[in-house]
Amino acid sequence: MVSWQTTTTLLSLFGVPLVSKGLALYRSARASAQNIPIRPTPPHVNRALNILFVSALLFLLSSLPYFTPANIFQQTQSRLAIPTDVLFARLAAARPLTHTDHALKAKFHSPDARLLYLHYGPDVVANCQFCRSDGPGSYLVYALPSLLLPHLAHLAVLGLATSSLLAGPEGSRFRTPVTLAGVALAAADVYLVASHAQPPYTAATTTTVGGHIDAFFWKLRLYRSLALTVADLSAALLLWTTATNRLLALPPRPAERMEHGARTLELALAKLKALGSVRNVVFRDAGLRDRVGAYWTAEGAVTRAMFEEREVVEGVRAALARADMGGLMEQADRYTEGVFAGVEVVRTPMGAVG
Template sequence: MTLWSSIKPFWPLLFTFVLPRAVNYYAALKTAYRTRPPPRPLPKRTSRGLNALFVSICVFLYASWPLRGDIADHNVFVATQSRLSVPTDVLFERLAMLRENGALSAADEALRAKLTSPALPRRIRMTDGLMVYDMNSNDNVCDSLRQLYLRFGPSTLRDCLFCHPDDQISYLLYHLPTNTVLPHLFHVLCLGLATSETVGGYEASTWRRAAVFGALVLAGADVFLTATYAPPVAISTVAPAGTFWLGTTARYLGLCAFDIALALCIYASATGRFYLFPSTSAGGPGSADAELARRRTDELLTQANLALQMAATNLRAYSIARNAVVRNPALKDRDDAYWRAVVAVEREREGEGTGVGGDDVDNDTLYEDEEVQAAVARAYGTGAINIASVRREAEAFVRHATRGLDG
């Protein structure tokens, strides 16, 4: 029975139901893509929220790099390409060859002391009525310590003061706060900053609840896996990777992917770039667009009111300064002298322009001279200027400013 004959009974279903609906969906998507509204520009506040997420992504991406940080925190079995059952002295002799000057650091010596079989009393068993020390008990403890090293990493095994090899819960309680919970707390802090309406605007704040809920679910899953996932590693395994290092890389890559997905969602909601089927139902993109338009209108009104208040404040300050000048005799005399000097200078210029006491040179002709325009352009640091255009703009400004004074 060939493949062609085996799918032949499904032809009616395929050509009757599946294929027409697929063609209709394709046509609907194509029409929606062509008729969708143009994307909106990205607001400045939303770009600030996306920048906060970008910083978080960069931090987590760097933290996921396996070769980062202190060399003492690297996996000694991977660094030396040794088996899990290698003797401790041989393991650290190989490690010393990789260190600077062929000497172990203080952290390496502390880890060596922890991985060495501890001075615990040997277990006693009764054989033919005689008490016999179990010579393999310390070897079992040493193997357990290496399993704990692969599960919780060197810092937990080296720095924990209240931990005991027979009590793995003590290592877990020491390991969780700094290695598992702290990165997720920093992640939630970055999400709160990026989705804050004050920092990221309204578009980012609409994703705040979903982002925090997803981050908490991710943190809970991470804590659960850290507490329960402890696969045993065979002692004959060469260069065991270790759950601690694999989990650290996976944790930070997961947080990085979460932030990337959230940034794409915020960007899409802020610009409307990927909305093909806008809905006007409650809670849909249509209602979100209406709320966004209302909030943007409120922001524009707030900015306009602030600008009007600043203008009113400046006018009030000018009025107060003008009243102070008018009421002070000394300042009033200086103001009058200034304006008399200005009037005299203008009269002299008008007299020179009409040929009084000199050549008959028109003022407009003087300003239209190429050398004069070049000198004015150099003075203002711009290109060629149009004197007639500047004069028209000045006259329009004067008419607008004195419009309420006519009549």
Template sequence: MVSWPIIQTFLVLLGPIIYSRGNAFYQSTKLRGPPRALTLGTHRILNILFVAGVVALLSTLPTFAPENIFQKTGSRLQIPTDVLFHRLSKIREITPDDEILHARLVSKEARLMYANFGPKPLVECSWCSLEEANTYLSYALPTLALPHLLHIAVLGIVTSSYFSPFGSVWRTQATVAGLALFLAELYFVGVSTSDHTANTLAKLPADVVWTHWRLILWRGIGIAFVDAWLGYVIFLTGTGRWTAGLDGLRVQEKLETLNKASELVYARLHSENLLRQTVLGNKDLRERSFEFWMAEERAGKEIMLDEEVKKVRASLTLNLTQLTEGAAQKSEGMLDTISTWRGLSTQAPPTSSLQP
């Protein structure tokens, strides 16, 4: 075990670095403008994740968990089998599954398997052996994997590009989180021996670790947490509050925008080309088009010959000449000033040379 002084030393040495890097990363992901409105696809993703999280939490209720006859009767793990089922018969009727358990819960190792894998493998598995604990794990593996496979399938659906591109940004992280939940449960059931050792030494009912029932609780909470986390980050990404990792998505959006713009330009050019070909192919339309442009040319010439238009053009030309002369005088003054500062003799070039 790592001692507390070592942890304190680690925090003192690396704490400021971790904090500064984390703060810099947080500042880089802050919203630079008003939040965007969520798209319809993003709303659907959040609704699916909400429903999946609620179902996961509901699965942790005792109603959906298998019955634990030891907890139901308040018995120790070492209680004699006949006494255990006699107590159970006073609470409810004995079922055929109870008869099978009565025949198999005769050894301490079988009861340890009951605490670890639940009643289903002991009742249904006919080829499992207490000498080979892995046989019970192999039988229970599909039951353990099914909720996680369904959860990973839901994560794959909500992170597909079908609903929203913002969900696909978190596809890898969501898949890793779903697999991590399954591997963690598999570790506690099939690899870790801490619960098995604790149950071997347990004397009181409160000392027994019911691994199977505890993992049902933590599985539902873990799935609901992953769904809540994924929904939160998709919400941040969809509203523009989180921008880290969206460079590829932004490039894709720009390419799609350019592609749509180019398609629109092509459609307009194509329609104009068809219109031009139609006009040129029809004699009446071709003559009308020729007459229209001839009329436009005559109207332009008449406008240019108008006296008022001539006066305006002359005034514009005069103003342009005055501006040119004023600029030339200003530039000459600046050159004279610079020459005086440097101690050079000023010799203004003739004004005519600055005329355009």
């Protein structure tokens, strides 16, 4: 047993560096995505998120006592060494006996069978026909299908939620990592069941289940359901943060950038054509041309009147004194070059078409 002092010492030695390293990695990943705008969750990613949320909810519900086989020692508040007839008499007074209860009653005359019951649960001990108490490995072989079934369902959910057909490139990007995480959970589960050793039976002769006797099957079932729930929620969080460009955002592919640039140029060209048409209409019509001239004549008069006021002149002088004229000139030059560069880009396909 690790003492609290040892735990705090380890946390003080390794906790702070690990946390600072994690924060540095997060800031680095976040900085790399600063130039990529956050976007709404794509519809196909929403479908994958819904699948992961439903799966997490089902695994969470499976951890409730209602869906968990009862521990008859805990249900009857009995010692592990209680006589078999007394144990099942108490159980019959609490509820009707089932087929599994009768099978357990026939096997509980062996002390090892009771320890195996705590290790593998009621179904394995009651229904395994080829298992022997002197060969615990046979119980592990029989328990493997039911042990791996939730993990196989979990891997199927992860594969569905990260498939390119359902979740698009945002989901298929993490298909391999989440699959490996699901396989690692399954391997860890099998390893815990295979390597766990129950305490000696002699230690249970005067101790109830609430003492140090290890109800391993029920604890592991709870931890398994919670681990699969956390795994699904973590996958959903990873998928959502990356699909919305909040974290680990990927820059657009060259083809996407070219397509976006082409659309931008087409939109600019359409606006320039519309502006040219409006100007042609205005200057070909005598009435509209006179109204435009009158408008700019009035605007010039207002501007001259404003600059004849002392307060306006002093305000303009103060603003010019505070302004960085060199920087403003550089910005104006860059803007002008960008405008004429855009005009040349727009003009080239027009000349080619003509």
